[in-house]
Structures are given as structure tokens and as C-alpha cells.
Amino acid sequence: MSEQVVPARRRTYRHGNLRQALLEAGLELARSGGPDAVVLREATRRAGVAPNAAYRHFADRDALVHEVSLAAMAALARTMEEEQAALPPADDPVRAARARFRAIGTGYLRFARTEPGLFRAAFFVPADMAEAEAGHSAGAGGRTPFQLLGAALDDLVGCGAMPAGRRAGAEFLVWSSVHGLAVLLIDGPLRGLEDSQADEAARMLIDLVERGL
Amino acid sequence: MSEQVVPARRRTYRHGNLRQALLEAGLELARSGGPDAVVLREATRRAGVAPNAAYRHFADRDALVHEVSLAAMAALARTMEEEQAALPPADDPVRAARARFRAIGTGYLRFARTEPGLFRAAFFVPADMAEAEAGHSAGAGGRTPFQLLGAALDDLVGCGAMPAGRRAGAEFLVWSSVHGLAVLLIDGPLRGLEDSQADEAARMLIDLVERGL
DNA sequence: CTCCTTATGTGTACGATGTCCACATCCGTT
DNA sequence: AACGGATGTGGACATCGTACACATAAGGAG
Known part of the structure; x- marks a missing residue:
């Protein structure tokens, strides 16, 4: 069902530009399902990062959705x-x-x-x-x-x-x-x-x- | 915060007209928050019934929201x-x-x-x-x-x-x-x-x- | 170059939700 | 009186958002 868009497990501890990656993942999710489809955990998954990492860049899910x-x-x-x-x-x-x-x-x-x-x-x-x-x-x-x-x-x-x-x-x-x-x-x-x-x-x-x- | 609208714990095992009660609870929820606020468990709570009881009257949450x-x-x-x-x-x-x-x-x-x-x-x-x-x-x-x-x-x-x-x-x-x-x-x-x-x-x-x- | 501060990512955990499965309770028939 | 179908209960699971404590690296101060 899901696209399994795992982006080749990164080797560096730092992501580089997680914020941008989350934003793009969020946009992709929104594209196929509207704002409700923007689920934080899925975005972090696609960015190849732990769920909580998102909180270093967005106050909460609403903040992500807002930017999207x-x-x-x-x-x-x-x-x-x-x-x-x-x-x-x-x-x-x-x-x-x-x-x-x-x-x-x-x-x-x-x-x-x-x-x-x-x-x-x-x-x-x-x-x-x-x-x-x-x-x-x-x-x-x-x-x-x-x-x-x-x-x-x-x-x-x-x-x-x-x-x-x-x-x-x-x-x-x-x-x-x-x-x-x-x-x-x-x-x-x-x-x-x-x-x-x-x-x-x-x-x-x-x-x-x-x-x- | 919530209104604590517990309707005096009923004594009969049967509810009488759960379907209607759920519908009304759903309407009340929708009234204060739109369709997303129609949460199945809360509706059953307000009807004084277990969450799963709802499934005897609605196929799933979407069915409830649809009727609402x-x-x-x-x-x-x-x-x-x-x-x-x-x-x-x-x-x-x-x-x-x-x-x-x-x-x-x-x-x-x-x-x-x-x-x-x-x-x-x-x-x-x-x-x-x-x-x-x-x-x-x-x-x-x-x-x-x-x-x-x-x-x-x-x-x-x-x-x-x-x-x-x-x-x-x-x-x-x-x-x-x-x-x-x-x-x-x-x-x-x-x-x-x-x-x-x-x-x-x-x-x-x-x-x-x-x-x- | 080393040490320390700070930004960034990880792990574990909690409460809430929708929904499944097995079981309990009752009502209406036969 | 017994029984079968309708209705409600309990427990469990996966998923989500998010809080708290901890780990790791990057970059500047000495």
C-alpha cells in the first residue's frame, strides 16, 4: 500500500536539513489526502528519523501542517x-x-x-x-x-x-x-x-x- | 473542561435507543468542533455505554459522521x-x-x-x-x-x-x-x-x- | 588540540483513538 | 420453558501525538 519511501538509511547522526525534509514529506502527504493526511510520524519515517526529531523543528503537528x-x-x-x-x-x-x-x-x-x-x-x-x-x-x-x-x-x-x-x-x-x-x-x-x-x-x-x- | 454529561448510569442492560443517543451526541460534538470533533468513544461515553456498543448501530466512525x-x-x-x-x-x-x-x-x-x-x-x-x-x-x-x-x-x-x-x-x-x-x-x-x-x-x-x- | 556548550536526534513511555474478537445479557418466539 | 438473535461488555492491539530523559555531534573558547 504505502510507497516505502525509505531514503537509504543515512550514516551521519545529523540529518543535514531535517526541517526541509519534513516539510517536503508533509507536502507529499497533503498532496495525497489533504491536511488530515499530514501525520507527523509518517513524515519522520520518510525522513528516516525518529518521531521526536520533528519537535526540534516544529512546535507540534499543527506547526508542521501550517507550514505545509x-x-x-x-x-x-x-x-x-x-x-x-x-x-x-x-x-x-x-x-x-x-x-x-x-x-x-x-x-x-x-x-x-x-x-x-x-x-x-x-x-x-x-x-x-x-x-x-x-x-x-x-x-x-x-x-x-x-x-x-x-x-x-x-x-x-x-x-x-x-x-x-x-x-x-x-x-x-x-x-x-x-x-x-x-x-x-x-x-x-x-x-x-x-x-x-x-x-x-x-x-x-x-x-x-x-x-x- | 468537558461537560461531564454522564446521563445517570442506566439500570437496564439495554439502552433503549442507543442509535438515536449516539446520533445526538455526535451532533453535539459536531456542533462544537465540526466533523473532526465527532469522536466515537466520546459519543458512547455520553450515551453511558461501552465504546464497542456503537458498532451494533454504525459500521464504523465514518458511518456515524455521515449520519451526523x-x-x-x-x-x-x-x-x-x-x-x-x-x-x-x-x-x-x-x-x-x-x-x-x-x-x-x-x-x-x-x-x-x-x-x-x-x-x-x-x-x-x-x-x-x-x-x-x-x-x-x-x-x-x-x-x-x-x-x-x-x-x-x-x-x-x-x-x-x-x-x-x-x-x-x-x-x-x-x-x-x-x-x-x-x-x-x-x-x-x-x-x-x-x-x-x-x-x-x-x-x-x-x-x-x-x-x- | 581539548573541553564545553548547545543543537539535534534517540528511546521509552503515556494517554487517546478506532476497531477486532470473544463473551455476557436479555428479548421475543416457539 | 428453552433458545436464538440482537445488543452491550471486556480486553487487546496498532497508530498517533507528545512529554521526559538521555545520547551524540558540531563549533567556539581556552
Whole structure:
């Protein structure tokens, strides 16, 4: 059943960078089972170390899960950035802003469906995603998913594609909509949808949001 | 810390209706801690019975949690029904349909904020909320939350407040939006918002959805 | 180079949980 | 009155998170 990922019993007493190893093991566990699957003992096992060694690097299991969560959030940010980067160049600035906005949503949903475990881990008591800790939950561009969305909305307002009066707090509304669909697709009544159907739902949802902005 | 809810050691060997007692204990646990807080041994403890007695009524812990989930879903449905029932009578049918639609959303969000533990439990691998099992996850009127939403949308289309062309699959889009806000309010970055702010966010979100329909 | 401090990993142990197996107790039938 | 199926009990086991005491190595002070 389990992968038996024993990493060739090390010969040095010290591990070298246990913290990183535990983090990676934790991420791997989260990837296949969400935050609940991040079990401390299994992580130490995979790192080839005694269970208690983990306590030299993390206060407790929650601390480990929290760091895994931040890393997962960063992975989400990267997927969103990729989606935007893959956009074909557009002349019309309004069209371009709209495309970047939609890419935020599609990237978000793509990540949720591609890496459901990490997605769930990312939202495991993240709480302060909007606030601090940006450094750890940001993508390559140094921005968190929340900041990426905010920038896209600013763009829309900037080019007149969205009334400025609706800008305040808009990120939370958009985020709610897209996040909700992601959750329903992952382990709600919409799970098991074909990719094509899921994409269709995503398109419709983003259409609805765009009309409502 | 714990409430010490020991129910006066029963004198009969048989419990009478252990199944119901376990279900209620499970609901109480879920209420204060979500699905993860539903621990089998604690439920049996509260029912004044040995841990293994539970296995005469539930295949395993998951089965218990599942039933708790259905009950929580029914509670959600009831709250939504209440919200609609509390609506003042309106003459204009369009206005009335709109109000009923909004009540679906506000009821949903009210339940999420009032009973976060039950709300999370309701969505713990519910999967088939849209489909069968209606009997167990329905409210007083015999309808599941999903069915209540569908009816509200039918109403909107019926009185011309929403284009019929957008009706197909609309429940999933609306549901996504409202559900997403609920999640963000409960344990996402929006948790800890004042009631007034949360209500404001709910209003704005439903406005956005209504415009987008 | 040696010694000592300190960071890091080990071992043992405890309480809690889900669940299995064998046994006890009772209720409803025959 | 006897018996069989339903229901509850007791004991046991593996797994988990974590506390406490101890072992080991790495790096600076002398």
C-alpha cells in the first residue's frame, strides 16, 4: 500500500536539513489526502528519523501542517501566475484586463482540480491569507493568490471595464464565488464531473461574476 | 473542561435507543468542533455505554459522521425555510420571488455563521446532496437545501425576473458563490468579521449574483 | 588540540483513538 | 420453558501525538 519511501538509511547522526525534509514529506502527504493526511510520524519515517526529531523543528503537528499549508498556498499562486503568463498577447487593453481576470479564476480552479489535496491543505486554517505571511504563501512573482486577484481587479477598474464604485471589497466576493465552486468540485456534489463539464461550469461561473461586477 | 454529561448510569442492560443517543451526541460534538470533533468513544461515553456498543448501530466512525452530516444538512434546510417563512408578504410577484431567492442565501449564510461546526459537518463528504437521501437531509418541508434553491430559481424564471436561458445549471453557480462566502467567513480570511460586516458582505455577494443571473 | 556548550536526534513511555474478537445479557418466539 | 438473535461488555492491539530523559555531534573558547 504505502510507497516505502525509505531514503537509504543515512550514516551521519545529523540529518543535514531535517526541517526541509519534513516539510517536503508533509507536502507529499497533503498532496495525497489533504491536511488530515499530514501525520507527523509518517513524515519522520520518510525522513528516516525518529518521531521526536520533528519537535526540534516544529512546535507540534499543527506547526508542521501550517507550514505545509503556506507552501500549498504558494503553489496555488504559482499556478495562477502560470495561467496568466500563458495568455496570448492582446491589443485591446480592456480585453486584456478581462483575460487576466479570468485567468485568475481558471488558474485557481485548475489547481483545485489538479491538486485537490494541496488545495484543501492550503485552506486549512489559513486565516491570514489576506494579511501577513506573504513571503511564504506567495508565488514566483512574490504575490499571494489574494494579491493576484486584487491586482486583476485594479486592472479592470483602471481600464474602465468595471465601475470603481464596486471595487471596494470586490476581491472577497469574487473569491467567494470561485472558491465555492472549487470546493463543490473537489468534494462537494459536483465532484466526479468530467473535465469538460467542470471547465464549462467554471466558464459559466466566471461569466456570472463578470456580469455582476 | 468537558461537560461531564454522564446521563445517570442506566439500570437496564439495554439502552433503549442507543442509535438515536449516539446520533445526538455526535451532533453535539459536531456542533462544537465540526466533523473532526465527532469522536466515537466520546459519543458512547455520553450515551453511558461501552465504546464497542456503537458498532451494533454504525459500521464504523465514518458511518456515524455521515449520519451526523445528513442531520446537519437537514438543520441547514430548516434554517433556510425559516428565513423564507419570516418574509413579509409582498404584492409584486417579481419582488416576492426575488425576496425568496435572497432568503435562500441569507438563511444559508446565517446558519453557517450561527452553527459553524454543524455547517462544516454538513459538508463533510456529503457528495450526494443533490441526489438521493433527500429524506434524511431535508427540512420540515421535505426539501434539501439544494432543492430549496432550485425552487427559488424556478420562481425567478417563472415570473420573468431571470432569463430562462440561464436557468440550466444555475443552482450550482449560485450555490458556489454563497457557499464560498460561507467558507471564507467561517474559517477563511473573513472569519472574525463583525456581524454587521458579514451581513454587508452577504448583501453585496447576493447583489452580485442577482445581477449576474 | 581539548573541553564545553548547545543543537539535534534517540528511546521509552503515556494517554487517546478506532476497531477486532470473544463473551455476557436479555428479548421475543416457539 | 428453552433458545436464538440482537445488543452491550471486556480486553487487546496498532497508530498517533507528545512529554521526559538521555545520547551524540558540531563549533567556539581556552
